[in-house]
Amino acid sequence: MMQAIPKVSVLMLTYNQERYIEKAIRSVMRQETDFPFELIIGNDASNDETGAICRAWQDNYLDRIVLLNNEQNVGFQQNFIQSYAHCRGTYVAICEGDDFWTNRHKLQRQVDFLDAHPDYSTCFHRVINYFQDKGTKSLSNGGQKEDTTILDLARSNYISNVSALFRRGLFGELPEWFSRVSTYDYAIHLLNAQYGKIHYMKTPMAVYRQHRSAIWSEAGTDKKLNIALQIRELLMAYFIENKEVYDALRGAYASIAISLIRYYSSAGKGSEELISETESRLLRYFPEWTVEELKAREKIPSLTTGQQLEKYTMLCLKQGRALVSRFIPLPRM
Template sequence: MEKTVKVSVIMLAYNIENYIEIAIKGVLSQKTDYPVELIIGEDRSTDRTYEICKRYQEKYPELITVIRHEKNLGYQRNYMETYKHCRGEYVAVCDGDDYWFDRRKLQRATDFLDTHSQFAICFHRVVNYYEEDGSKSLSNGHQRKITTISDLAESNYITNSSSVFRRCYYPEMPEWFAKFTSCDYALHLLNAQHGNIYYFGKPMAVYRKHSKGIWSETGMDRRLDIALTTREFLLDYFKDRRTDVYNGLRQAHANICLNLIRYYISSGQPQRIEEAEQRLLKYQPQWTLNDVKRQETLRPRQAGKRIKAQIGKMLTWGRETVSRYIPLPRVNTEI
């Protein structure tokens, strides 16, 4: 009798021929006492990405399914269409330009979720790898072990390729997810309505930051706009459902708006400044335009804060320099 798939792994792939193979190997190398499936959403790449995915599907047909769309759908639609093919009790995400190097990552996550029904999501620390200069860092400094949806509303601290969550809450992603790019953050927030979030401090994956990444190819103003759009949909969703979540999202929205306004000020775009101000005031009706303008101007740092910031920069430079000589974790390729 065929065993039921316990974990479905989503992997999105588009023009990442230099990265996709190690991502696939990281999933295949997982040691679990249950079946796993890998669903690859291949979004009509123009390089060798599909060829590589197809080769692995033919080699491991019982484990890998490659979904190739008839046309390029973009990140959010690709995510949604790939998600529809998941059969597992749990869903894990590994973006095609990241990879897992800990062979027991999935087993650790499901062992925890199996025995802690009050948790909806778990995630873990990752190694951030900055390809441009070869430096590395660890994510989630000072991260608390247990957090809630209220914490997640204030900021997104979950690296996508580290997350594992229960599929039962949303067997299919809501159609309104197609309207914005950061559907992963929105899905985590929806899932977190049903339980707490657990953090493993052990690094188990590499998160690449490179020029071909979605965020890397997007300008600062566009990135901030995407973050705002995502939160505006979520604000409308949670307004009459969770006051604490709504307030957390509202504060995050205001901070992002102010950063966007400061960007427009520095780049000399007065019309954009006015648009962003009105966008902010929509969700902060207790503020006046003068309140907004007062906060737009960054206050000069006090001497003590400037010294602290300077020391922080020196420490960061030292970490970056040393990290270039530390090799990246490897995937055990003995599959």
């Protein structure tokens, strides 16, 4: 039997993550709260031991873990849509099957904040980015503002999925176009941000694992930029009546498209058609630009000697921090 309606539904998507899933589940089930919570696991037809590990955990927490096993692989986005529909909590938190939480009081702290601040839709926190293949680590959200709005989020995506807690049901049913986004996190956080501010907690309370077999991590630069453009095209259509949000999204879209054009240009011969397609795509949203203006924006500005030195210094510092981070162990719960 399931418990009474939980305060929080924790959503965990997984596919062939036998190496990581147990740590992810344990980090959720060890949360110390004064409210009930449930864990919804969407297992997308894994063909390794992921399903067996999930079942073993469910056997021990029949009243708190809901295991959804897809008989056939439906893909990341559809797995999210199906799993999200089973969430019953006032709030939803996300911990995907290769990430994990590191603080037993994460949920309690975030719920306490949102309970006390009804004008906020979302609460998130700093995370440790773990680049598993290199063994390096970094902290997210350097210089992050404590309180932000939908306009800030429309300009850039600064919320790590593993850190987010948001109010369920603010925008009603998921929009029809939601099934066409390649990654769901930015879209759902922006949908929620229509209905309240966003709060940031400086304490790192989770590890975001990046590795070759992860969907986003394995994507190349051009694929990531194309995904970012596609999501913003769908969001711009959704927010077309909200001029401020639309313009913020459009500005971000331009920066991403120009970065993609520069990437294709650096690839040399054979990229002319891709460059032309991206230019046409961009001009649909900026019809006021002439082709000459667009070409001028595509040029990489020359750096002064001082700027080059500063860039080189920052690169060395970054590489040095990455090297040192290899010797710093990941935190445990």
